[in-house]
Amino acid sequence: MDQKAPVTAGQKATQPRRTHRKSRLGCVSCKQRRVKCDEAGPPCGQCRTRSMKCEYASSKRSQPLPRTLPTPATGVSHSIGGAPSEVRYTSPVNTTPRLPSVSTKRLELELMHQWCTVSYKSICGNIESHYNVWQNVVPQAGLKYDYLLNGIFAFSALEIAAFAEDQTGSKEYINRAMEYQNLAITQFRSEIVNASSDQHQALCLMSSILIALGLGMARFQAEYTNTVDTMILLFELISGGGAILMSKADALQNDPVFKDLTPWEGLTAQDMSPIVRSAMDRLVQLNDSRHGTTSSTPRESVLQAISHHTTCRKAIFYLEECFTRCIGPETRGYMLGWMNMVGREFIQAIEQKEVVALVVMMHYGALMEQQSYDLWWIQDVGRHLVNELITELDHEDDENVKAAIAWARENSVPVRPK
Incomplete structure (x- = not known):
């Protein structure tokens, strides 16, 4: 085997010296x-x-040097003393996550604490059998769906405002509630369009929260917002919730949250008090007299009268049902479904300020106020509704209308069950 020749002194002298980077830092x-x-x-x-x-020695070296230095001009990160690395440099705006401010995080922590300790009871009317759903199931679903989480924040902020002693602080929480509400509604509408099959529970829970928010907001906006208009908007919201329930009916039958809820047809009807019975009979008589026809009535007017009569009679019928089925702590929440039962034709009659429709709506406001005894988000809404409708009907000389106004004014007060 060949061996390498020994290196002579002359050859060693001619070899290049190994480079060395002198440390100056x-x-x-x-x-x-x-x-x-x-x-x-x-x-x-x-x-x-x-x-x-x-x-x-230098104060500039108080922190360790980074292993790579970003070079925006070339778009490549270069290693110290080495070749370019494969790490791409883009922009600090894109690489650094945007976190919520400390004040926002503290606010949302406060709002979630409010929900889990107080608000969950407020929204279900202190019905202990519903506590687990609203205290545990709803927040857990909120961690998965942003619209539900923002709905929780909105309702909690509104409740804090409702009981705040400081008016300035109350307004701040109202503003926050409106911000979260608007965000929740936007997200909710977007999700409804492309909702997956497993969202039925969250969508239905969110519908309930939005209804409570709509009524709760009406308490604070009564001075500069028409309560009748608020109820019309609420109709659209409740109709949307009803559509969700119908479309998800099969899934809801097996859902642990909704499967035990009593359907409307299963609610026990109680005897109607003589006072309420008299008021309902008066509404029927008013509807018959206002929308009655004779042989001389023009054909176009006959068709319109029949349409109004049918629409208002339907609303009166379901109002009677609410006065018999929705007057206890466990069932009063069902009265909110009246807005969905009456149909769009009745809402259009309200918008047209049709007299009988306004009088029927006034009686519904009285029912709402009667059942608001420990639900802060409903309290005063029915009373404001009655007062606004009285203003609309003050010019009426019909004795039935005057008697209906007097009844609604007298009975639009909370009535706590004995």
Whole structure:
């Protein structure tokens, strides 16, 4: 086997010297010991190994050097003293996550605490059998669906405002509630269009929260917002919730949250009090007299009268049902479904300020107020509704209308069950 020839002294002299990068930014300890510093400190590798104090002469080196330096001009990160690395440099705006401000995080923590300790009871009317759903199931679903989480924040903020002693603080929470409500509604509408099959529970829960929010907001906006208009908007919201229930009926039958809910047909009807019975009979008589026809009535007017009569009679019928089925703590929430039962034709009659429709709506406002005794988000809404409708009907000379106004004014007060 061939062997390499020995290197002579002359040959050794002609070999190139190995390059060496002199450390000029090394730590003080390495310089004193005259050893190479890796400049990775403080502490550097040498000081770390020997557990020595590591200091740099320049104040600019108070922090460790990064392993790579971004070079925006070329779009590539270069390693210190080496070849370009494969890490791409884009922009700090894109690489740094945008986190909510501390004040926002504290607010949302406060709002979630409010929900889990107080608001969950407020929204279900202190019915203990519903506590687990609203205290546990709803927040858990809110962690999955943003619209439900923002609905929780909106209702909690509104409740804090409702009981705030400081008016300035109350307005701040109302503003926050409106912001979260608007965001929740936008997200909710977007999700409804492309809702997956497993969202039936969250969508239905959100519908309930939005109804409570709509009524709760009406309490604070009564001074500069028409309550009748609010109820019309609420009709659209409740109709949307009803459509969700219908479309998800099969899934809801097996859902642990909704499967035990009693359907409307299963609610026990109680005897109607003589006072209420008299009021309902008066509404029927008013509807018959206002929308009655004779042989001389023009054909176009006959068709319109029949349409109005049918629409208002339907609304009166379901109002009678509400006065008998929805007057207890466990069932009063069902009265909100009246807005969906009456149909769009009745809402159009309200918008047209048809007299009988307004009088029927007034009686519904009285029912709402009667059943609001410990639901802050409904309290005063029915009373405001009655007062606004009285203003609309003050010019009427019909004795039935005057008697209906007097009844609604007298009975639009909370009535706590004995």
